[in-house]
Amino acid sequence: MAISAQTERTRPSELVRTEARALLELAIRLDGPMLAPFARATELVVEAAGRGNRVIVLGMGKSGLIARKIAATLCSTGTPACFLHPAEALHGDMGVVAAGDVVVALSASGETDEVLALMPALARLGCSLISLCGDGSSTLAQASEVWLDASVSAEAGELNLAPTASTTVMLALGDALALEVSRSRGFAAEDFAELHAGGRLGRRLARVSEMMHTGDALPRVAADTPMAQVIHEMSHKKLGMTTVLGAGNALLGMISDGDLRRLLERDGPNALAHSAGEIMNAHPVTIAPEAFAGEALALMEARKITSLIVVAPSGEALGVVHLHDLWTTARA
Numbered sequence: 605m606a607i608s609a610q611t612e613r614t615r616p617s618e619l620v621r622t623e624a625r626a627l628l629e630l631a632i633r634l635d636g637p638m639l640a641p642f643a644r645a646t647e648l649v650v651e652a653a654g655r656g657n658r659v660i661v662l663g664m665g666k667s668g669l670i671a672r673k674i675a676a677t678l679c680s681t682g683t684p685a686c687f688l689h690p691a692e693a694l695h696g697d698m699g700v701v702a703a704g705d706v707v708v709a710l711s712a713s714g715e716t717d718e719v720l721a722l723m724p725a726l727a728r729l730g731c732s733l734i735s736l737c738g739d740g741s742s743t744l745a746q747a748s749e750v751w752l753d754a755s756v757s758a759e760a761g762e763l764n765l766a767p768t769a770s771t772t773v774m775l776a777l778g779d780a781l782a783l784e785v786s787r788s789r790g791f792a793a794e795d796f797a798e799l800h801a802g803g804r805l806g807r808r809l810a811r812v813s814e815m816m817h818t819g820d821a822l823p824r825v826a827a828d829t830p831m832a833q834v835i836h837e838m839s840h841k842k843l844g845m846t847t848v849l850g851a852g853n854a855l856l857g858m859i860s861d862g863d864l865r866r867l868l869e870r871d872g873p874n875a876l877a878h879s880a881g882e883i884m885n886a887h888p889v890t891i892a893p894e895a896f897a898g899e900a901l902a903l904m905e906a907r908k909i910t911s912l913i914v915v916a917p918s919g920e921a922l923g924v925v926h927l928h929d930l931w932t933t934a935r936a
Contacts (some may be wrong), residue, residue: 705731711737830879852920912925
């Protein structure tokens with residue numbers, strides 16, 4: 605079958621532009637007529653989470669797939685949520701909904717039969733209803749405490765039928781709601797780390813204290829240690845540096861491979877006549893034990909160094925993190 609040349613209208617780039625325009629229209633609405641409803645929706649979710657209730661996100665078909673993603677985003681940003689399939693809810697799964705939960709219902713038309721069939725049961729449970737749909741006069745929108753306008757001027761594609769721009773708008777609106785709720789509830793990077801223990805995000809959010817070389821693996825010498833012993837310690841611990849410590853492991857300074865090279869270039873055969881305290885860098889770059897791996901990596905890259913000394917507020921040297929450890933952790 606012959607395939608005619610694509611027109612400007614059917615080019616993939618134009619399909620993407622259709623969805624981009626829908627997002628821009630959504631952003632304009634959020635700055636205007638949707639500002640107050642969106643704030644109210646955020647308030648309802650924050651209040652529900654504060655009293656121990658959950659967010660129930662539901663939708664059929666493509667809207668259901670978007671609802672699953674919104675529920676997942678809510679959970680990963682600290683707001684308890686779950687997806688409920690409307691058809692399954694009609695056959696027993698309504699048991700996951702508790703009195704006082706907030707329901708976020710997705711329907712492009714606002715007239716999805718399975719979603720509307722749940723309305724009486726949700727009302728009896730005293731659930732607050734937030735709807736994401738494209739028609740403010742629809743049954744779903746009219747039954748909602750808050751209607752968030754997810755309308756689009758056109759779907760992508762010549763047929764203007766398949767849910768494309770509309771599902772993109774629902775997804776963006778759901779993400780915006782989840783993140784605004786998260787911000788309002790004071791959800792911080794520390795909380796995010798607790799919920800993302802695995803995967804790349806979890807590794808980036810690992811604490812420096814979890815990966816530092818400490819105990820016998822920590823290179824350490826005293827200020828009066830002769831250079832021959834300093835070199836031995838650095839070679840034995842294999843981190844390309846050593847800490848110089850005083851009483852109670854107080855950090856006095858640091859000696860790196862670079863410091864040794866510069867010493868040899870300057871003093872030649874007399875280099876070994878020095879002690880650690882004479883050549884150490886008395887102001888090494890340090891980091892707190894509660895810092896994240898990603899933060900440590902960024903600091904090393906910015907300062908062009910390969911090691912950071914982990915120091916307690918008291919000034920005690922707790923350990924050392926090396927660039928290689930962070931590359932495999934924060935960039936994995």
